[in-house]
Amino acid sequence: MLLRDADGKACAPGEPGELLIRGPHVVGSYLNRPDENREAFCDGWFNTGDIAVMDEQGYLRIVDRKKDLILVSGFNVYPNEVEDVLAEHPDVAEVAVVGVPDDSTGEAIRAFVALRRAGVSAEQLILHCRERLTAYKVPRQILFREQLPKSPVGKILRAELRAEQ
16 A cells, blocks of 8 residues: 555655555456546556545554545645534534635635534634634635435535535
8 A cells, every 4th residue: 555645756654645555355447447547547556536644653544535635726625624623613513515616726615514503603613713724724615504415324425515516
């Protein structure tokens, strides 16, 4: 297993990168999918699409999915990090963060939030984030929903939220 940055270089411990794997238990290619094979396989390694961090002892922690990565003014923002901060707020029941097109920064962060109780404003949640996150990671928009779309197993479907442009 390897962790590689966006330039294909090995990641140092503590640095996030895409997880690559290979072995007899890993598929070698997709059937009749040459475009996907070029994207997913390189020199016998399978690009999982998972962003992970390895600690000093060699333990891996998956932090997000590559396709969910948000690029704000050239900086990588992992939605899970922003979601974790918003979820710390006592009035937030559930949250999902996606990137949306933005003329000045390339992408901006949009958070979808379901509240435990009414009365919390977007401004209050943004202030909560400003106290805990670097400025470029703070959501520009917070949209409230009664509930967020979920898969049959209860996973929030970011793709559906991303499609709301």
